[in-house]
Amino acid sequence: MKIAIVSDLHLGYERFAEDAYRQAKEALEAASIMADAIIIPGDIFDKRAPKPDAIAEAINIFRELSRKEWKASAEMRGAKTAFTNVPILAIPGTHERTSAGKENALKLLGLAGMLIDISESTAVISNGKEKVAIFGLGGISDERVKEKLKELDPKPIDGMYNIFLFHQSVYELLPFNSDFIKYEDLPVGFDLYVDGHIHNPVEAKAHGKPFLIPGSTVLTQMKDAEQGSKGFILVDTKDSSHEIIPINSRKFFSIRLNFEDSSTPHILEKCETALSQIITKSASKPIVKVHLEGTMQAGLQFGSLNLKPILSKYGRDAFIEIDQSKLTIPELAKSIEDMRENRxxxxxxxxxxxxxxxxxxxxxxxxxxxxxxxxxxxxxxxxxxxxxxxxxxxxxxxxxx
Ligand SMILES: [Mn+2]
Incomplete structure (x- = not known):
């Protein structure tokens, strides 16, 4: 069976709302053509209380998808009810997380019968020849994950291809919080581990089996690792092989410019050159993050670097963000040191x-x-x-x- 993994659509993400909608739609439509089933590891919506516009976008996308002629069908195992048999399975992410007992936005799509919300439960997809079981755990606070997994004790089902679907930070990928779950903490016995939450694609192993993250379909974090194309993952359960399918996403560039005792005209000039080079080679309006790093000439003040003229000159041809927090003035370093010491x-x-x-x-x-x-x-x-x-x-x- 072919399973498409499409994650972190972030519908309603205000900064690039049109990108979020267009790229989510493109990814899901392509996935529905290429795969027998679609699984979504969280963050369909950008906010826990999405605006009606974002809900309308989700309904427009999933209404069409759920009415397609699907060859495979899905059903819940256990006490939970599914309101459709279409093989589109999802969990809520951290962006949709609500307090215990409160409905979340993802569940609305489940109640409307446009997909199946499989949080804390298992669904089985069948195409007549093969069965695939998927256990889902929606995004929860990181310090509760291990305890939650102990409580739920998810188990693979014999004779089926088993997928464990979740939405958390993973320690091996983000080694700065010991609460983050490690590969070894994931439940054993599954054929494939699928995670959302992290917005760039990851292909790793957990318990000797593939561990995959497709990344988001829209740029929200502007991290260096997000410079590649957005897309989704297509898995073939026959041999657990997978491929990354790119979508037509807006280009993103992250550039770092280093300075040493530089004057403001010099910094502005280098900044302009870098921006115009990127804009010239981009067919459509790209997103550019410029990191200014190093030191400015002595005698300058904070705020003496006026970036507004650059932003207005190039703002029509690119979405520009300039980070100058790592650009320092040597003689001010002492005052910063004082501030760090709280004095x-x-x-x-x-x-x-x-x-x-x-x-x-x-x-x-x-x-x-x-x-x-x-x-x-x-x-x-x-x-x-x-x-x-x-x-x-x-x-x-x-x-x-
Ligand atoms: Mn996300």
Whole structure:
């Protein structure tokens, strides 16, 4: 059986909304012609509460797909209900994740019978000759994955080709958070492991079997690894072989320009040359990210590099983003070092914040009996999870005055 894996469509992604729609449509249409079934490892939508425009786009795409003459058909195993037999199976990604018990946008398409939502369950696709079983785990927070897998304990089904479908960061690919799942943590016994979430294609092995990520169909992250064509993966279950099928996606270039004690005219000139070279060789309007790195001439100030004229000159021919965060001025390095140490002059940043707040409250004629340093401490509580509690306590504190 031929299975197409199309991932991370990000319908409704505002910056390149038209690309998201056109490229998702192209990938899915091509997949429906080439494959017996389509599986989608998450992020059909860009937002957990997509706007009606994005929902309409998804309905337009999946209505046509689900009404095609599919030779294979799919059904759920276990207690969950599917509202169609079309062999288009999907899971919600991290972008569609909602709190427990709340419906997500992907499930709406399942309820409408346009695809089958297989999160935390198994579906079997059959074409009369062969059966393929697919277990799906939707995107969840990384620290919960291992525990969740233990709880669900997904098992392959004997006599079938088994696929494990999920949507998470993987430690071997992104080795900076020990919560990320490792290949060895994936359930054993499957013939193929398919992941979404990562937006560039990955072809690896887990438990000695293929581990595949097709990458997104639209550019959202502007990482260097995303410079290749977007597309999808076509797997042949006969021998677990696969090929990457490119789609006609907008070109993306990421360029790095290095400077040493450079003047602003020199930086601007190099920047212009690089941009015009890319634009000349591009048939259609490309996306270009320019990284300016190194050092600027001594004596310059932050903000002395005015990139606006370049952006307006080339903005019609390319979508341009210029990152100058790695371009430094040597004599300012010390002040940055001071900031890193949380000190400005002799005053720690925290005290500076408190005195700033004190001045503002005075300006607004607040009650003089407010203990500003106590209030500042309450608002300064750093932990994200404590945010609500902190706000509640701060309000209680203010109400008690
Ligand atoms: Mn994504």
């Amino acid at each position: 400005i002059g002799d005053l720690p940043i925290k005290d500076l914040g408190a005195s700033f707040m004190n001045a503002k409250l005075k300006e607004l004629n607040f009650d003089k009996s407010i203990d500003v340093s106590r209030l500042f401490e309450l608002l300064d509580e750093p932990a994200q999870s404590k945010k609500q509690k902190t706000v509640d306590e701060a309000l209680k504190f203010l109400n008690a005055l």
